[in-house]
Amino acid sequence: MLEVKGLHAGYGVVEVLRGIDMAVSRGEIVAVLGANGVGKTTLNKVFSGVIPAWAGEILFEGQRIDRATPDAIVAAGLIHVPEGRKIFPNMTVRENLELGSYRRGKPRRARNLEHVFSVFPRLRERSAQAAGTLSGGEQQMLAIGRGMMAEPNLLILDEPSLGLSPLLVEEMFTLIRRLNADGLPILLVEQNVVQSLEIASRAYILENGLFALSGSAAEVSGNPELRRAYLGM
């Protein structure tokens, strides 16, 4: 449902992505893994239309989206849960979730809100609290919940485990697997290689703007190249 061909992008004169080819199919969890500064976040920003692609094609459910605006991409159902959560700190948890359906899923807002609250009971308890006062883990739940409010066809999770305690990281990965089991395809962009490979069906290892390695999660985790690519050794 997501297909990327020969994608190049960057900032100013600096090219960050130097020819990316990848795909996500229905029902999959696909992991894009890599260390800091290899282009993971840039890749996500191109997917959500915040920065333009220099060359190449991105097809989402058969439609070209590499020239589309961020709001059109949201409307198509490609929903981005950004790194650092980017929730609205001055607004309540409920308002944050309701804004999740600003562009998409508005007619079923009440039902979807109930669904998010059932997945994250903690958010229901805190629904009237300002989002900026939540703990890091709760903020991450809120960011994912906000994404779910838009009825995603594909959910991009950018570093969902960043800044969480090991116990919460475990919980977060369990949750991602559960969301996927309910039929939601997920593109997981992570630094946490070991745990990501446990839940992903396929994985791409990003190194200096190119995929150094790709394949099924089992193949990738068994490949000695992984250590070299990831640790840069």
Place this chain on the structure above:
Amino acid sequence: MYSPAIVAEAMVNGLMTGAAYALVALGLTLVYGVLHIVNFAHGALLTCAMFAVLGMEQGLGIGPYAAILPLGVLFFLLGYALQRYVIGPSSHGEDRNTLLVTLGISIVLENALLAAFRSDTRTLGGDMGFDVVELGPMLLSRPRLVGCAVALVVAALLWLLLARSDTGRAIRAVAKERFGAQVVGIDPRHIFAVTFGIGCACLAVAACLLLPTFYVNPRVGNAFVLVAFTIVVLGGMGSVVGALVGGLVIGVVESLGGLLLGESLGQLGIFLIFILVLLLRPTGLFGARA
């Protein structure tokens, strides 16, 4: 000493003036709070709105109160277009550019008005401005009473819009977290323009309420904007409630100052408050502490 009736009347008069001030300040504080720019064209736009009220009355025979709705809509559209197609694109994401662009717009507007209408001071004419309402021992100006009521209603509507509607939520979201807003499908350029449009609509309403008792000339808006800046600082940059409360406080201060010190020194108190707030509570009464 003054009799209590005179002091009370001065205070009520102050509240009524303050409501109009608050409306001007609302537009300014909203634009600052969301776009993070100080709109130097605010005064000139208010002047334009006041000339528009004059034109509606003299050209089309539509009185200032009947003009509130059409001019409110017109100035919303004008403000939307100004931000979306002029200020936004010309700023290239740099705040200092916006400063210069809005300043430039104000100079252009002011001089265009000067060329078209000369520097004469005009009024609506008629005797509407002398209409009074008797309230106990007080004689109150009817148009200012109406103005006060409408200003409070507009402030309440604005608060409701920001608190309850999706557009209002989007405005608050963009103010704090632009990227987060984009990933839920909010177009910041649209929301910025809507915000600027609302600010201009506030000015149009303020102009309709002011004109029955006030005059207009091509520089009249500046006097109001100077006071509006004080109100925004007093109430807290970006706070709607702050602008309303600040406006009323400043109106009363000016009115009592005028009573005690004479009309020409009435504004002394306003700028004294301005300096004191900056010294003692720079975030204002309702401003978020950063």
